[in-house]
Amino acid sequence: MDRYQAMATFIRVVDTGSFSAAARHFGVGQPAVSKTIAQLEAHLQVSLLIRSTHGLTATEAGQNFYDRARNAIQEADEAELAAKGAGTALSGRLRVSAATTFARLHIIPELPRFLEEHPHLTVEILLDDRMIDLVAEGVDISLRMGTLADSTAITRKIATGRRSVLATPAYLNQAGTPRSPADLPNHEAIIYSQLPTVWSFLRDGAAISVSVSGRLRVSAAEGLRAAVLANMGLTIASDWMFVPELEDGTVVRVLDAWSLPSIDLWAVFPAGRMITAKARQFAAFVENVMKTVHASSS
Template identity: 85%
Template sequence: MDRYQAMAMFIRVVDTGSFSAAARQLGVGQPAVSKTIAQLEARLQVSLLIRSTHGLTPTEAGQNFYERARNAIQEADEAELSAKGAGAGLSGRLRVSAATTFARLHIIPELPRFLADHPQLTVEIILDDRMIDLVAEGVDISLRMGTLTDSTAIARKIATGRRSVLATPSYLKQAAALRSPADLANYEAIIYSQLPSAWSFLHEGTAVSVSVSGRLKVSAAEGLRAAVLADMGLTIASDWMFAPELDSGAVVRVLDAWSLPTIDLWAVFPAGRMITAKARQFADFVESIMKAADKWRGRRTVS
């Protein structure tokens, strides 16, 4: 039995809470995982896991072994990467979680460049607008927007974006004049359930909060985009969410003189783990994407 492989497999079992989930993430059969853990316990002559109908939990000895094994493997990975040199590139698997629309518009189109720089690396992207359990899902880095509510999260802010009131020119032609936030009462608002229905604006030091209403409420950014592009109303969203349409003029900003709270993009890492070189470099890569996009967009004028 390969000691390194057995340690890595045990870590995955503890993280996921079951042999079957660990097997799926590792791409092997469940019997192979069960057999490896049994051999590990036999070699150590100690029980590492408590098996019950609710799943698997580590014993006291198992928890101690888990923590030391996790640190040892992470340090070994870092040492190997350092010995190879930065030019050797990354290898293995990088598991990324990201909001669906943001990843589709900004990350996935740029991935060929990242993969070309690291030919030995495999990237798995979990597209989900919800904040998932990074440890249970075996995620190395999560890209999330907004305010982080988990005080234990290990996070790095990598970009700050603008929020705007957005609509299509076609929809605005059908509606009344829009000169101040108070006029929003005359418009059909598309409500994004992840944001409050009261929209807060700031203009020349004056703060204004306006409650909006509409017949459509959506829970995912893809639905919000589809509704706006179907001329169903206006909405508040990050400029990132409608970047192609803002560049082309298919969607425009209104109430431009009134500013909205900005939105932050975060790289979030699993709590209790050393941040891997793969995760750090991917965060750097995403940061470079957003900086380049902001610089280019700042030079572009849409007529």
Template identity: 85%
Template sequence: MDRYQAMVTFIRVVDAGSFSAAARQLGVGQPAVSKTVAQLEERLQVSLLIRSTHGLTPTEAGQNFYERARNAIQAADEAELAAKGTSAGLSGRLRVSAATTFARLHIIPELPRFLAEHPQLTVEIILDDRMIDLVAEGVDISLRMGTLADSTAIARKIATGGRSVLATPAYLKRVGTPRSPADLANHEAIIYSQLPNAWSFLREGAAASVSVNGRLRVSAAEGLRAAVLADMGLTITSDWMFAPELENGAVVRVLEAWSLPSIDLWAVFPAGRMITAKARHFADFVESIMKATTHLPV
């Protein structure tokens, strides 16, 4: 039995909560995972997991082994990377969670450079606009925008971006350009269902909050983009979501005299785990990307 791989497998089983979920994350069959854990228990002469209809729970011995094994794996990875030097590439698999549109526009086009620097690394990107359970999904790093709801999350701010009211020139030509937040009541708003309908603005210390109306509500940023680019209405969103169109003039900002709260991009890491070198390097990589995208036209 490979002790290192057995520890990795056991850690993944505890994090995922089941043999089947761990097997999917490791890319092996469930029988292989069950056999590895059984062999580990036989070697240690102790029961590591309590199996029930509700899933798997570590025993007291299993929890102690899990915590020490996790630290040992992390220390081994860090030691190997340090021994190879800063120019050494990363290896293994990196699971990343990110919002679909953000990843499509800003991350995936830059991935060839990251993969070229680390030819022994495999990257798996989970595209989902919703928040997911990082531990259950075996995610190493998640890219999230906005305010973090979980105060216990291990997070690092990567970038801060602007937010604007955006529309196509064709829509504004047809309906007119709003001159104040109050004018938005006369416009068709494309509403992103994951954000409140009330849009808040600030100008020279004066605040204005407007509840917008629209016949179209979408649950994902891809739908928001498609609707705006189809001249269906205006919306409020991060400039990151329309970076190509802001650059080529396909969409324009309105109400520029009024400021909107900025939006933060975070690298979020699974709670209860040490941050891997792979995850840290990827966060650095994304930060370098976002520094290059902050120079959007104004």
């Protein structure tokens, strides 16, 4: 039994949930895949898969083996890439986690260029505004903004962006334009539940903090965008979140003379695992994308 091929076959079976799909991937018959898995189970003396009418899923032992086998395969692939040279095209699967709105506005529209450069690579993007367990979800790289809670993760700062108080002209025509942070308690604030309701500003070395309130609280940035564009109030957000609207005037900055703490974009890699060439090159790709976004939002 070729142990490397057996691990690769098992990983493909778990990823696809099917012997036949794994067989098509490797260009062999389904009986050959079944035989390989049976030999692997006999070698390990454990059952790796549960077979049911819903397909194939890993047992507890199978999931443990899958996690370690996947890491081993990735490290072997990395070793080959290093030996062949950095110019070698990427292949396999890249699993990315990213905040929904950020990915929709800035990453997904640019993906065709990245995929064209790497025709043998597939990308899977998990869209979620919350931090997830990167190891448990098999994520190669996560794109996150703000303060990072996990001190054990491997991180790389990709970009730093501006944060502003934003609203539509229609809302400001109705409610008036605040002239200083002290005016904000008189306005309808759209509250993003992942951020505090005390907003802190700085001007000429002087700091001021104000407590804001509003009738709408949202848990995801996509909801925040929708509420602002529906003229429901003003909010604090990264300019990245409203680049198209800031360019065409649909959304405007207020209190421009006052500065807010900036926001950082991070590439986060799972702790305890080797950073893959795929993840490193994707981080570099995003960094280049954000240079263009930063120029357009300045």
